[in-house]
Amino acid sequence: MPGLGLTMVQAEEKKTLKVAMECSYAPYNWTQPDDSNGAVPISGSSDYAYGYDVMMAKKICDELGYDLEIVKLDWDSLVPAVQSGKVDCVIAGQSITSERQQMVDFTEPYYYASIITLVKSDGDYADAKSVADLKGVTCTSQQNTIWYDSCLPQIEDANILPAQESAPAMLVALESGKCDAVVTDMPTGMAACVAYPDFKLLDFSGTDGDFEVSDEDINIGISVQKGNTELLDALNSVLDKMTEDDYKEMMDEAISVQPLSE
Amino acid sequence: MLPETFWGRIQYLLQQYGSSFLSGAGNTMIIAIVGTFLGCLIGFIVGIIQTIPVDKRDSAVKKTLVGFLKFIMACYVEFFRGTPMMVQAMFIYYGSAYLFNINMSMWFAAFFVVSINTGAYMAETVRGGILSVDEGQTEAAKAIGMTHVQTMMNVILPQALRNIMPQIGNNLIINIKDTCVLSIIGIVELFYTTKGVAGAYYTYFESFTIAMVMYFILTFVCSRLLRLLEHKMEGPQNYDLATTDTLAHTSGLYSYPKKKEEK
Amino acid sequence: MLPETFWGRIQYLLQQYGSSFLSGAGNTMIIAIVGTFLGCLIGFIVGIIQTIPVDKRDSAVKKTLVGFLKFIMACYVEFFRGTPMMVQAMFIYYGSAYLFNINMSMWFAAFFVVSINTGAYMAETVRGGILSVDEGQTEAAKAIGMTHVQTMMNVILPQALRNIMPQIGNNLIINIKDTCVLSIIGIVELFYTTKGVAGAYYTYFESFTIAMVMYFILTFVCSRLLRLLEHKMEGPQNYDLATTDTLAHTSGLYSYPKKKEEK
Amino acid sequence: MMSEKILEVKHLGKAFGSNQVLRDIDFSVSPGDVTCIIGPSGSGKSTLLRCLNMLETPSTGEINYHGTDITSKNVNVPEYRSKVGMVFQNFNLFNNMTALKNCTVGQVKVLKKSKEEAEKKALYYLEKVGMAPYINAKPKQLSGGQKQRVAIARALAMEPEILLFDEPTSALDPQMVGEVLEVMRDLAHEGLTMIIVTHEMAFARDVSKRVIFMANGVIVEDRPPKELFENPKDLLTKDFLSRFRNA
Amino acid sequence: MMSEKILEVKHLGKAFGSNQVLRDIDFSVSPGDVTCIIGPSGSGKSTLLRCLNMLETPSTGEINYHGTDITSKNVNVPEYRSKVGMVFQNFNLFNNMTALKNCTVGQVKVLKKSKEEAEKKALYYLEKVGMAPYINAKPKQLSGGQKQRVAIARALAMEPEILLFDEPTSALDPQMVGEVLEVMRDLAHEGLTMIIVTHEMAFARDVSKRVIFMANGVIVEDRPPKELFENPKDLLTKDFLSRFRNA
Numbered sequence A: 001m002p003g004l005g006l007t008m009v010q011a012e013e014k015k016t017l018k019v020a021m022e023c024s025y026a027p028y029n030w031t032q033p034d035d036s037n038g039a040v041p042i043s044g045s046s047d048y049a050y051g052y053d054v055m056m057a058k059k060i061c062d063e064l065g066y067d068l069e070i071v072k073l074d075w076d077s078l079v080p081a082v083q084s085g086k087v088d089c090v091i092a093g094q095s096i097t098s099e100r101q102q103m104v105d106f107t108e109p110y111y112y113a114s115i116i117t118l119v120k121s122d123g124d125y126a127d128a129k130s131v132a133d134l135k136g137v138t139c140t141s142q143q144n145t146i147w148y149d150s151c152l153p154q155i156e157d158a159n160i161l162p163a164q165e166s167a168p169a170m171l172v173a174l175e176s177g178k179c180d181a182v183v184t185d186m187p188t189g190m191a192a193c194v195a196y197p198d199f200k201l202l203d204f205s206g207t208d209g210d211f212e213v214s215d216e217d218i219n220i221g222i223s224v225q226k227g228n229t230e231l232l233d234a235l236n237s238v239l240d241k242m243t244e245d246d247y248k249e250m251m252d253e254a255i256s257v258q259p260l261s262e
Numbered sequence B, C: 001m002l003p004e005t006f007w008g009r010i011q012y013l014l015q016q017y018g019s020s021f022l023s024g025a026g027n028t029m030i031i032a033i034v035g036t037f038l039g040c041l042i043g044f045i046v047g048i049i050q051t052i053p054v055d056k057r058d059s060a061v062k063k064t065l066v067g068f069l070k071f072i073m074a075c076y077v078e079f080f081r082g083t084p085m086m087v088q089a090m091f092i093y094y095g096s097a098y099l100f101n102i103n104m105s106m107w108f109a110a111f112f113v114v115s116i117n118t119g120a121y122m123a124e125t126v127r128g129g130i131l132s133v134d135e136g137q138t139e140a141a142k143a144i145g146m147t148h149v150q151t152m153m154n155v156i157l158p159q160a161l162r163n164i165m166p167q168i169g170n171n172l173i174i175n176i177k178d179t180c181v182l183s184i185i186g187i188v189e190l191f192y193t194t195k196g197v198a199g200a201y202y203t204y205f206e207s208f209t210i211a212m213v214m215y216f217i218l219t220f221v222c223s224r225l226l227r228l229l230e231h232k233m234e235g236p237q238n239y240d241l242a243t244t245d246t247l248a249h250t251s252g253l254y255s256y257p258k259k260k261e262e263k
Numbered sequence D, E: 001m002m003s004e005k006i007l008e009v010k011h012l013g014k015a016f017g018s019n020q021v022l023r024d025i026d027f028s029v030s031p032g033d034v035t036c037i038i039g040p041s042g043s044g045k046s047t048l049l050r051c052l053n054m055l056e057t058p059s060t061g062e063i064n065y066h067g068t069d070i071t072s073k074n075v076n077v078p079e080y081r082s083k084v085g086m087v088f089q090n091f092n093l094f095n096n097m098t099a100l101k102n103c104t105v106g107q108v109k110v111l112k113k114s115k116e117e118a119e120k121k122a123l124y125y126l127e128k129v130g131m132a133p134y135i136n137a138k139p140k141q142l143s144g145g146q147k148q149r150v151a152i153a154r155a156l157a158m159e160p161e162i163l164l165f166d167e168p169t170s171a172l173d174p175q176m177v178g179e180v181l182e183v184m185r186d187l188a189h190e191g192l193t194m195i196i197v198t199h200e201m202a203f204a205r206d207v208s209k210r211v212i213f214m215a216n217g218v219i220v221e222d223r224p225p226k227e228l229f230e231n232p233k234d235l236l237t238k239d240f241l242s243r244f245r246n247a
């Protein structure tokens, strides 16, 4: 396409979708030094971004005929960026909650995450089969997540440490022995087990002993500026055509190409 | 439900999270004040050591010893000043548990990291302060037989202190704001509280407005208190004549003829 | 695959992300150096304004004007020093777009925020520096008819500069480390690069070890360069006699009898 | 014309807190006058000079310069000061400048002279006080007497209308004192007005047209030197001068 | 016993860079001696005193104090300095202390005296120089002469074995000079050894046992005052003293 004068003009008229994400949360989004696997350049940087969120962004842009621009932003600035219009949407694994929906508009979920628990394989809780078995555990999770705010309190007598600011920091706390368990979602947990071979992933889903959460709470969505119904509808129109299995397939691919898996 | 307006939301957040903000601010201040205080002490000690004079006449033992001490101090300053406090906190808190199985308390780690960092900055500040005191003062102190430490403690540092008070204020304020990196080891101070509130409702502008005002109040009060202290340290503008006979002695004190008569 | 050992992983990360780390470090240094430089300028200007003497003899207009200027400066210092740079960056960058629809460039915002913050700290540092210069110097400058600005520019600030050089070093180093908060507006500097690497491989300790070493190298080089500059500013230890007849004039210069004979 | 007063001090007073250092000082100076101020240590001589230069703000009274009260509002003090030179008791050389720069900076910045012109003038006066070889030295590299001489040259190089000297020869040996005195005498002949605080009674007696004796912050006597030294009226003056006359 | 030298300076030299300030200085002082050093400004008098006190490290030569060379290694310099008092040309009072504290701090910290004892002694000497009423003043609140007197009292209060004075009366009026001289004379009678740099020739002539005339960094003459003043050998000395003798 590029190279011809005509298409250049057309390309300029084409709308650019500015998507913000952290680019530091594999397998959702990460930074890599080259464009292998179809990674997208990060705006204003020599690095590239890839991951589930980027794949989703690419898919959306393909469907809608937009150009894609990935903006790497700190977690705390994702919302101000979209609210102020500096970016068009945020695809960064944000959980959809009713509180948040008052300040931004969320699309339909673009991934259905399940909740898992990480422990050390040589630790006291390696054989836990249910939430009840975690009784008295010292645990933590990420700040402002359903895992920290509503899962951890379900563990009996849990010693809940202050919330961690990011997934890697949370894993450091577990690795160093400052806590015995962390609660997070499946993709993160799987990545963590690659990075830290001495971790064990406990998945209680489907059993009676699972964390009790509403479906609504664990789903992650794309956020746009409040009132930007035009874009919201366009995004939803893409997501509507996709099924849960499509998501799972995409996530599997993301996990398989994430730097840790190479 | 969140109110519609910006100010409305701020009020709502304050109602909901007011006490969290206050306890966060409390933690911030405790760490900042303790850290600054200990940091100043460290800075003064390093300053004294770094200015020990060595002379070619000194014995080899003394020269090596002093040289070694100064080297250690320089390493300390360059290392702690030169690397991010967050990373230090992480290594000290998690690293000590991981590598040596030391279970340091979160608060101990916090005080330790902040003090040791402030100390590294203060060491340089104190060096500047010592430079700023007239050399004649050192000479006079030495001339009456004071050792280096006595000279520093009695003459130079009290004068340097006055010149670096504004900088101590700066450092306290930097600490008030920089303790936020301690969230990495789980200290819930003002900034981390704010992030929590902001992330829960996606009210970043509103929450950070609250934080900004609170930070401003904390730092402003501190800076004014330090200014007061500074003025107090200056001492009285005028002195009282140590005589009962004020009329005769007001200014020129032309009193020596009297003494002559005594003879 | 990630290597098994700590050092192996560090090497691997360096191979993979070496250029990212370098470009992050480059961004860090550009912002820190420009910010510190502009900040120092601002600090000196504020220092000059804050020390304008007002006298009860001055006209009401001048008094109000100077008072107003000083008040503005005090507000500036207290506000920017007193609130977190991250929040300022957020408000300035996003707020300007949100409220006034100004599309500021990320880099402009970065330089602006860092300079204005450094300036606020430097203002206090400069105040300390000015305090440290003997009052006699100001008096002598005034006595030959210099205005306040001339006195400051020619006599006081050059002397104060020497005393605050260590502090300027501190500020540069603080800036090198504190630019990391600019990731809030999308500046990918060293710290943010590190977070990205840590998040891609979940290799927190390894990535931050690399960052720590890089920060250390950057700050160490800067601090040594500044020390060199400081030594250079001190000027030569000794002076040359301005005479061709060195033998006759070496020390006491007992030359005036000669002049007498001229008469 | 020439009899018009250049400086007229009226009821000048100065207090530091409760310490009344100067009280009701009255005197005036005509163009070309050489006035010496003598008095015991702490009697307020330096403070008086500093008031004349507005380095201390007088508590009461006025200082008229060609008829304008410079303690009043709306007076351009820097401009006034550029016409009134001062040699400080403790020299106060600019520490960041060489001896030469000390003597040129005022000319260049305040009098807006060119650098060459300023240096020529500075060298001329530095030469006069025997400091020409030391133009590249910084103040801290100079001996006490050398500093004092640079301070004198600095004040002279500004070529002011009035010069206030605060013990200008205290750090000099008799030989050098003689040199400096000659320079000052020449200047007096050229019409420069000088007020000189000094402890050298011989100097006061030989150089000045008028001697002011101060004690306890007041002017005790203000008379021509011959009268004052030979026939002091006040007991304080008598006592003060006794040592000198016995010597 | 008493004839043993207290200080013996041999081949002392001092250079600042290429500027050779002192050259081959030789002299010695016996207990109770009062030695005056005179010479033109910049001849190295202050530098010599500063070398004696090890405030400047001599470039060459030795300084023997009771036979030990204090410029050699392993000498406890602070202890030596506590026995050698010094009054600086520019006073160097401790700016952060009152006049009284200036005179007690050395006694308390160095000589380990009690605070009461130190204050008693300090007051005694402050009284002697007429500064008793000013004990609460900070240096910057004092006049030049007042500072100088506190500096003298500070040095005396340490009751050292030798006292080095660098122009101790430069800022004082003749009356006060007389007072200070009397104090010094008393001390000389009590056996205190003094080395005094001065520009007051009368003082040198009347007080000292021996006068050293320095010029260009060397000792030109070193003789009893009577001989030196009445019959100077060297041309330089003659010239230097001419002004004084004419006066």
Ligand SMILES: Nc1ncnc2c1ncn2[C@@H]1O[C@H](COP(=O)(O)OP(=O)(O)OP(=O)(O)O)[C@@H](O)[C@H]1O
Pocket: B237, B238, B239, B251, B252, D016, D019, D021, D039, D040, D041, D042, D043, D044, D045, D046, D047, D048, D089, E137, E140, E141, E142, E143, E144, E145, E146, E171
């Ligand atoms: N800044 C000040 N604060 C308080 N008192 C002061 C201040 N400056 C001077 N004084 C007092 O004012 C009096 C007069 O001081 P001044 O310096 O005018 O004396 P002087 O006549 O010049 O004496 P000298 O001959 O010793 O220099 C002294 O008693 C001194 O202590």
Ligand SMILES: Nc1ncnc2c1ncn2[C@@H]1O[C@H](COP(=O)(O)OP(=O)(O)OP(=O)(O)O)[C@@H](O)[C@H]1O
Pocket: C237, C238, C239, C251, C252, D137, D140, D141, D142, D143, D144, D145, D146, D171, E016, E019, E021, E039, E040, E041, E042, E043, E044, E045, E046, E047, E048, E089
């Ligand atoms: N720190 C220094 N660096 C370079 N030269 C110096 C230094 N100190 C003194 N000098 C030079 O050494 C010479 C002797 O100085 P010194 O202070 O000993 O003179 P002095 O005899 O005390 O003179 P005065 O009577 O004027 O006080 C002078 O020419 C001076 O310029």
Ligand SMILES: [Mg+2]
Pocket: D045, D046, D047, D089, D166, E143, E144, E145
């Ligand atoms: Mg005076």
Ligand SMILES: [Mg+2]
Pocket: D143, D144, D145, E045, E046, E047, E089, E166
């Ligand atoms: Mg001298």
